Structures are given as structure tokens and as C-alpha cells.
Amino acid sequence: MKLVFLGPPGAGKGTLASLAKDAFGVVHISTGDIFRANIKNGTPLGLKVKAILDSGGLVSDETTIEIVKDRLMQADCKAGYLLDGFPRTVVQAEALATFEKLDSVVNFVLDENVIVSRLSGRRVCKACGTGFHLTAMPPQKPGTCDKCGGELIQRKDDEASSIQERLRVYAAQTEPLIHWYRTKGLLKDIDASPQPTEVLKELKKVLG
Numbered sequence: 104m105k106l107v108f109l110g111p112p113g114a115g116k117g118t119l120a121s122l123a124k125d126a127f128g129v130v131h132i133s134t135g136d137i138f139r140a141n142i143k144n145g146t147p148l149g150l151k152v153k154a155i156l157d158s159g160g161l162v163s164d165e166t167t168i169e170i171v172k173d174r175l176m177q178a179d180c181k182a183g184y185l186l187d188g189f190p191r192t193v194v195q196a197e198a199l200a201t202f203e204k205l206d207s208v209v210n211f212v213l214d215e216n217v218i219v220s221r222l223s224g225r226r227v228c229k230a231c232g233t234g235f236h237l238t239a240m241p242p243q244k245p246g247t248c249d250k251c252g253g254e255l256i257q258r259k260d261d262e263a264s265s266i267q268e269r270l271r272v273y274a275a276q277t278e279p280l281i282h283w284y285r286t287k288g289l290l291k292d293i294d295a296s297p298q299p300t301e302v303l304k305e306l307k308k309v310l311g
């Protein structure tokens with residue numbers, strides 16, 4: 104199964120992708136994770152994109168498309184994949200359509216107030232990347248990862264000013280993809296407000 108997860112930042116695409124990849128037996132590819140890993144490892148790509156990610160802007164279409172194209176050519180994608188955070192512009196969607204045929208695009212729908220509260224309360228483990236939320240999924244010991252004991256931090260792009268920029272960029276650049284994929288008959292809307300396990304059940308129904 105070849106899937107795209109579409110939706111605003113904070114809609115829970117990443118969390119759902121982690122659950123769905125096992126349920127559907129597909130590879131989870133998150134362009135955000137790829138960029139963050141490069142930043143963490145100090146690669147030339149990481150150095151190039153760090154300021155862009157911190158501010159909440161978008162990496163260039165050219166760079167992003169090349170990365171995804173290379174990744175999709177790897178053997179583990181043959182059995183299917185789930186793209187989380189790509190495409191984010193019509194240019195990226197058009198490029199993807201030239202080299203891949205998708206089965207479905209899932210559109211995670213969530214109210215803007217809920218998005219802001221989800222993003223601003225989000226914390227991640229600096230060491231292992233596990234995600235928490237100050238109120239919805241708090242760690243057992245404040246500031247400490249339940250899994251590895253690492254320090255929990257707030258992503259720079261989850262700070263208030265970056266959240267606003269990410270929402271602005273989403274509305275201007277990514278939201279048009281909803282219409283784009285709907286006209287192609289690929290879009291499936293899903294309510295992203297329930298708990299992740301509930302959303303997963305709905306996802307299984309919607310995708311058959």
C-alpha cells in the first residue's frame with residue numbers, strides 16, 4: 104500500500120504513522136525526521152536546512168523531492184510506504200506523481216485551537232526522540248524520558264512564533280493539496296481529534 108498522510112502540523116500524523124506502519128506492514132518515511140536526523144548528525148544537508156526548520160519555513164522543493172525520490176528507490180519501500188510530511192506543496196505532489204502511483208491520501212482534519220495546544224505542549228526526548236505531551240501524554244517524571252531517561256526538550260519549531268509560521272505556511276502551501284488530491288479521487292478525510300488508537304481504528308476502516 105502506497106499512502107500519503109496529509110494534514111496540518113500537530114494533527115498527529117507522526118504518531119499515527121508509527122502505529123499504522125506496523126498495522127499495514129509499510130515503511131514510514133517522514134521528511135521532517137530525515138531533516139532532523141541530518142541536523143543532529145551535522146551533515147551538509149543538516150547545516151543547510153537547520154535555520155529553515157527552526158523558523159517553521161519549508162525546505163526547497165528541489166532538495167526535498169530529491170531526498171524522497173532516493174528514499175523510495177530503496178528496497179524496503181517495495182512492499183509499500185507511508186509518506187508523512189511529503190508532499191507539502193503542489194510542485195512536490197506533481198513531482199511525486201511522475202514517479203509513483205499512490206493508493207490513497209489520508210487527510211487528518213483538526214480544529215486550529217486544538218492544533219496550537221497540541222504543538223505547544225509537545226516535548227521530545229533529546230536522546231531517543233520519543234514524543235510526549237505536557238497534559239495529554241505526560242512523562243512519569245517531569246522533563247525525563249520514560250523510555251531511556253533522556254532529557255525532554257521542546258522542538259524549536261514548537262515555540263509559539265514558529266507554530267504561527269508553520270500554520271501560515273500550511274494554509275498557503277499545503278492546504279491546496281487537499282483539493283488537488285480530492286479531484287484525483289485519492290483523498291480520504293479522517294477526524295484527527297480522538298485518541299491515536301481510535302484514529303487508527305477509523306483509518307483501518309477507511310482504507311479497507
Ligand code: AMP
Nearest residue numbers: 134135155156160161162167188189191
Ligand atoms: P514535520 O516534522 O513534518 O513537521 O517537518 C518539520 C520541518 O521539516 C518542516 O517545518 C519543514 O521545515 C521541513 N519539512 C518537512 N517536510 C518537508 C517538505 N515536504 N517540504 C519542505 N520542507 C519540509
